[in-house]
Amino acid sequence: MNKSCIIAIIVTLVLPLPSSVKSEDRTRIRIVVFLNGDARWFLSEEIDLPTPEDRDAFDNYTKILELNKEALLSDFSTMIQNLVIRASNLTGREMTAVQFDMKTMVVGINCEVGVIEYSFLWTNFSRIDGRLMTLGDVFQGGFYMYENDTLVISYPQELRLIVASPPPDSNLTNEVVWRGRRDFGPGEPKMVLEDRRTSLILFLSRTELATDEELTISGQLSPPLGGEPITLTISGPSGAREISLITLQDGSFHLSLTLDEPGEWEFLVSYPGSGTYLGCKSELGKVYVREGFVRYLLRSPFVLAIIIFAVLLSSFWLVWSFRKRKRAIGAELLATDYEMVEAVLRKAGGAMLQSGIRSETGFSGAKLSRILKEMEQSGKIRRERKGREMVVFLLKRQ
Template identity: 25%
Template sequence: MNRPGSVGLVVLLVLSSVLAVGTTASLAAGGPGDAVSTTPVEPQTGAAIAPQDSRGLLRQETREFDNTTFEIRVHENGSATWTFRYEQRFTDDENATRTRENFEAFAEEFRANETGLYDRFTNQSRELTRAGMQESGREMEATNFRRSVRVEDQFTPTGVVEMSFTWTNFADVQDDRIVVGDVFDGVPLSADQAIVIEAAGDLTFRSIEPDDAQYAGGSLTDAESVRWSGKREFIDGRPRVVFDRPDSAAIGDGNAGLLGGNLVPILVGVLLLVVGVVAAVWYRRYGPISDGESASDDAEPTPPAGGAATGAGSTVDPATDAADDSESIPNEELLTDEDRVVKLIRENGGRMKQVNIVEDTGWSKSKVSMLLSDMEEEGTISKLRVGRENIISLEGFEPEATKSPFEE
């Protein structure tokens, strides 16, 4: 699959925004004799364009802020509200007052005007959703842009810059669950960064990967959000979160009554109507049975089931025979993704490298990775890490741990 723009998918937007946001911190970095400027310095053009440079630059350009958090609030319809939150603490030192004054001067300009910082954020958000649409195949759009800046007087007064937007169809909505992760591609975090994924509405967490996230509550299902923080780099398709969907009766546009208790009498009425129509048709066709007809019917032998005839004159309906033959022919398009993977591995001797599965199916790395994780949880396949390769095996074809999995 062609994936232009999806390399470092999330990193691209984060980088573009942080390059600009990082300039605001320079307002607070000057000494007591420096002049106050409320105009953000323009970052060098092109620095946020090259995906191959994004990971290193991401770690560099947030150094002026104390903390950076990427909050993703997932809704029941699969859309998500993304909020980038940047914090700068006004520490209790000789420059704290000057630092706060400079930040408040920037805040006034940021509230009053759509600065270059905010324009870059909205443009890169739209680029990100377009890249995500190519990666996932879902229709996506960036909408509802918002910005805010304030000083929170906590134990340590902190300047906070937030920019957010709504990403439609961000998550994959399935029958019984909502899955987040297929648009992520090798997301890095630096020591002062964190990713937080929140459950909106009646969504509840079913599973998370990696499973070392922090959350409040006695269990994952009781948590309202999960958090990964500190220096690390996620593999493709991670972080991955699976939510349980609420009851369908709770979802809709005001027709919950129709989907709830009122549906039962409607179905009963429809069933009675169908039974009545069938009875009327039968009566019209066969009419009342007289005693003579009953005797005649009793004298006739009952034909074999299915209308089969005996004797030399018996025939077989060619259309029925052809239909049976067509049903016996396997149709590749009717196979599920799991069945296709199992069939492919079986055709290759019972085990394959994960990278070869990606090549043979033509699917993206993130899709194959998530699919194999689900299959491993279900016990369909097993995975063994050998060096930098994942070896995927069917039951009974697992390689020995003491030698190469493809050693004869």
């Protein structure tokens, strides 16, 4: 398919201009691309109308076109459909041409330009591969533009331009423009567009849980963009709060938490977007939280009283057990002290100064005096004073 075919169609369909209109006409092709790959084509002839006579002549001319509109549209649709069938065979994509229309108008501040416009919808005009859309494979036979021709291709803001070949004369916001004279190569003009839309999927590990149970929140940002900021909004019975997260390298995110208040909770994840990609929000997730067993016990006065009583009873038992054990350990240690004193006396032949026993055992004076007193009362030793010293005698057991 080539441009000269399109120009020929317009020249064939548009009736000869009145001889009174002397201005040179211009051809303008505008292709409006949609997200689904379809494209609306507008083929127009623009005629300058600098004088009132030109405007009157054009007005009379449009009346003639209106009288012949049905026949003109029939011829136009037949020719375009033949071109679309050829393009479909070349690309291997099923295509159709529908919604044909023709209208005339006068534009400009002072109504100085007359326009005759034909339009139609070309379905499946673009090739879509995942997130990429490619335009231009229908022009496999090349594309030619004359001196006063203009080609405009516009696309929605949800797409961004990656490649335009050959470089356009103007690259505006969501629109590129080529002006004649130009002779495009096979498959040109060509454009590659990327889908800027994103999506967020939110996963909740539970739809119902208790206040003392853990909830795992995870999700996926598509396309898989890593290191992007997202916001988790959590709304509970007493209000809402936000948690800032960063997506992992594969675009996923994960979070575990507990919800401390019974009732219905709602979760929403949002992505603010970037210079390249648009923002998005997930669907609303809901979780019902019931009161946990521990929380229920703590909130019940009767159960709380039982717990306090049990704690106090356990404390008393622990104190009593500790003291009993301490006394047992003390008695065991004391018996060991007696044996140590007896061993020292036997080693000394059954008698020894009290100061010597203190040196051998390492006991303090007070502790040794207490031990010797108890041993003397039990009949194990006998003490006698000699001068300023006390002599301790080990008594033989009966």
